[in-house]
Amino acid sequence: MRVFTPFVINGMRLRNRFVRSATAEGLAAPDGSVTDRLEAAMKALAVGGVGLVISGHAYVEKRGQAGLGQMGVHLPAMEAGVARLARCVHAHGGRFVVQLAHAGCRADPALSGEPAVGPSAPEGADGGACQAMTAEDLARLEAAFAAAAALCRDAGADGVQIHAAHGYGISQFLSPRTNRRQGAYGGSLENRARLLLEIVGSIRGLVGRDFPLLVKINSEDFLEGGMDAAESRRVVAWLETAGVDAVELSGGTLDSGRLSPVRPGRFPLPEGEAWYREAARAVKAAGLGIPLALVGGVRSLETAEELVASGTADLLALSRPLIREPGLVARWQSGDRTPSACLSDNLCFVPLRRGEGVSCLTEARRKRRDGREADGRA
Numbered sequence: 001m002r003v004f005t006p007f008v009i010n011g012m013r014l015r016n017r018f019v020r021s022a023t024a025e026g027l028a029a030p031d032g033s034v035t036d037r038l039e040a041a042m043k044a045l046a047v048g049g050v051g052l053v054i055s056g057h058a059y060v061e062k063r064g065q066a067g068l069g070q071m072g073v074h075l076p077a078m079e080a081g082v083a084r085l086a087r088c089v090h091a092h093g094g095r096f097v098v099q100l101a102h103a104g105c106r107a108d109p110a111l112s113g114e115p116a117v118g119p120s121a122p123e124g125a126d127g128g129a130c131q132a133m134t135a136e137d138l139a140r141l142e143a144a145f146a147a148a149a150a151l152c153r154d155a156g157a158d159g160v161q162i163h164a165a166h167g168y169g170i171s172q173f174l175s176p177r178t179n180r181r182q183g184a185y186g187g188s189l190e191n192r193a194r195l196l197l198e199i200v201g202s203i204r205g206l207v208g209r210d211f212p213l214l215v216k217i218n219s220e221d222f223l224e225g226g227m228d229a230a231e232s233r234r235v236v237a238w239l240e241t242a243g244v245d246a247v248e249l250s251g252g253t254l255d256s257g258r259l260s261p262v263r264p265g266r267f268p269l270p271e272g273e274a275w276y277r278e279a280a281r282a283v284k285a286a287g288l289g290i291p292l293a294l295v296g297g298v299r300s301l302e303t304a305e306e307l308v309a310s311g312t313a314d315l316l317a318l319s320r321p322l323i324r325e326p327g328l329v330a331r332w333q334s335g336d337r338t339p340s341a342c343l344s345d346n347l348c349f350v351p352l353r354r355g356e357g358v359s360c361l362t363e364a365r366r367k368r369r370d371g372r373e374a375d376g377r378a
C-alpha cells in the first residue's frame with residue numbers, strides 16, 4: 001500500500017506516510033522540561049509504527065504557555081530533554097519534529113505569570129485580558145521562534161513545525177476576526193501573514209535551508225469574519241515561496257463549535273472522514289509544490305490509502321486515534337485493518353485539563369470492563 005511507502009521531506013526520510021499530529025500531552029514538568037512519562041509517550045508512538053512523530057505544542061516563550069504540563073523550548077536548559085525525545089523516537093525507527101507555538105491571547109497568565117499578548121486586545125467586556133503586542137514584543141517573538149528551532153536542531157530533532165492553526169497566537173494574527181491591528185501586522189492578508197512569514201525567515205536565517213521546517217495551518221477558520229479558504233490558499237502559497245518544506249492542513253478554532261479542530265462526536269466511515277480533503281485538493285490544484293499533510297477525522301486505513309493514492313495528500317496525520325491506540329499504524333501494517341476505535345468523544349481532554357496528562361478515558365473504561373468480565377469468567 002502507498003501509505004506504507006517511505007517519503008522524504010527536505011532530506012528527512014520517513015518510513016511511511018503516517019504522522020502523529022501535534023497533540024498536547026500535558027506530561028512535561030511545571031518548568032516545561034521533559035519527564036519520563038513524556039518520553040514513554042513518544043516511545044509508544046514510534047514503537048507503534050508512526051513515521052513522523054510531532055510533539056505537542058511547545059512554547060517558545062513562557063508567556064505563550066497555554067496549558068498545564070506543556071513542554072517548553074524557551075530556554076537552553078530544555079535542550080537535553082528534547083534530545084531524549086529525539087533519541088527515543090529514532091531508536092524505534094521514527095522521525096521527530098517539535099511543534100513550536102505561542103498561544104497569544106489564549107495563553108494562561110496563571111501558568112506563565114505574565115499577561116497574555118496577541119495581535120490586539122479582544123473587543124468586549126474582557127478586552128483587557130489580552131494586550132496588543134508591541135513592535136518589541138514581535139521582534140522578541142520572532143527571535144524566540146528562531147532560537148527554539150536552533151535548540152531543536154542542536155538537540156537532534158529532525159525538524160520543527162510552526163503552529164499557525166486553531167486560533168492560537170499566529171492563527172490569531174492571520175484572522176481578521178482576532179487581528180484588529182493597524183499598521184504593518186494588521187489589515188490586509190499580506191499584513192496579517194507578515195508575522196508568520198517573518199518567523200519563517202528568522203528560523204531559516206538561524207538554522208539554514210537544510211533543516212526541515214513545517215507549518216500547520218487552517219484551511220479555514222469556520223467562523224464569521226475569520227480566515228477563509230481563499231485566504232488560506234494564498235498564505236500556503238506564500239509559505240512555499242518563503243522556503244517552508246511541508247504544510248499540514250487543519251481547520252477551525254476553539255470558537256468554531258462543531259467545526260472546531262477536534263470535531264466532537266462519531267461520524268460515518270468512510271463518508272464522514274478527512275474533513276479538509278476538498279481544501280487539500282484545492283491547494284494541490286492551485287499548484288502547491290511542497291508536500292501536504294492532512295489532519296482531521298481520518299479513522300480508517302482505506303481512507304488513508306485512498307487520499308495518498310489519489311494524490312490528495314502526501315501524508316496522513318492523526319491525533320485522537322493515537323491517543324486511544326498508539327500502536328494503530330503497526331496494527332494496520334500487520335494486517336488488522338479494523339478502523340480506529342476512537343469515538344471522538346473528546347474525553348481525552350478531561351485528564352489533560354486536570355494536569356494528569358492526556359489519555360483516552362473511553363479506552364481505560366473498556367479495559368476495566370474487559371478485566372471485570374475476565375475476572376467473572378475465571
Ligand SMILES: Cc1cc2nc3c(=O)[nH]c(=O)nc-3n(C[C@H](O)[C@H](O)[C@H](O)COP(=O)(O)O)c2cc1C
Nearest residue numbers: 021022023024056057261262295296297318319320
Ligand atoms: C488532546 C488534544 C490535544 C491537541 N493538541 C494539539 C497541539 O498541541 N497542537 C496542534 O496543532 N493540534 C493539537 N490538537 C489537534 C490535533 O492535532 C488534530 O488537529 C485534531 O485532533 C483533529 O485530528 P483527529 O481527528 O485525528 O483527532 C490536539 C487535539 C487533542 C485531541
